[in-house]
Amino acid sequence: MTTYTENLHAGACIASEATGTRSRDAITVLSGQNLKANAVLGKVTKGAASSAAFAGNTGTGAMGTVTLGAGAKVGVYKLVIIEPGANAGVFTVEDPDGVTIGRGTVAVAFSAGGLSFTLADATDFVAGDGFNITVAAGSGKYVEYDDAGTDGREVAAGILFDDVDASSADKPGVAIVRAAEIASAKLVWKSDQDNTMKANGLADLALIGIIAR
Helix, strand or coil, X not given: CCCCCXXXXXXXXXXXXXCCCCXXXXXXXXXXXXXXXXXXXXXXXXXXXXXXXXXXXXXXXXXXXXXXXXXXXXXXXXXXXXXXXXXXXXXXXXXXCCCEEEEEECCCCEEECCEEECECCCCCCCCCCEEEEEEEECCCCEEECCCCCCCCCCXXXXXXXXXXXXXXXXXXXXXXXXXXXXXXXXXXXXXXXXXXXXXXXXHHHHHCCXXXX
């Protein structure tokens, strides 16, 4: 006898939601995914990072590739040399909110506040030289939640109401994004998410008013 496994139906995880359509939003699911009803979603909130030297820099060292981590913020970071040195130098980095996220050294790998890079040495920098590091905004499209992501998908942002096959192109969908109670046993998670990752996702959902029962 052939055994069939029935997928969860649309909205199966919903225990309660707000009246009308207040709990739901129309969304766009990013191309390249085939998501099932009740999938936990993240949103692409961060794009690529780029850097530009301050106008008038004395030093000619170049910024290497900037890699984003989970803690990166959209906006402009400022790197400023504060202690010049021969073939070296110390700098500080401020995030887009003006908060200092760390100190680094020229020609030594830096990693803090969601950014990783190496500022190369050439002609020595002087105090006040620096770089703007810009983290672009993401597309705002929805993807499968992944606690190990770095583009925003590491923050759970909703639950997909019904199946959406966006394998070959962006597709519209509907998501529960606020003011709802959900049955956690009926959520659909990315296959590699362990219990800790799932707990982090449920905590994210609680912050937007989606409470797991």
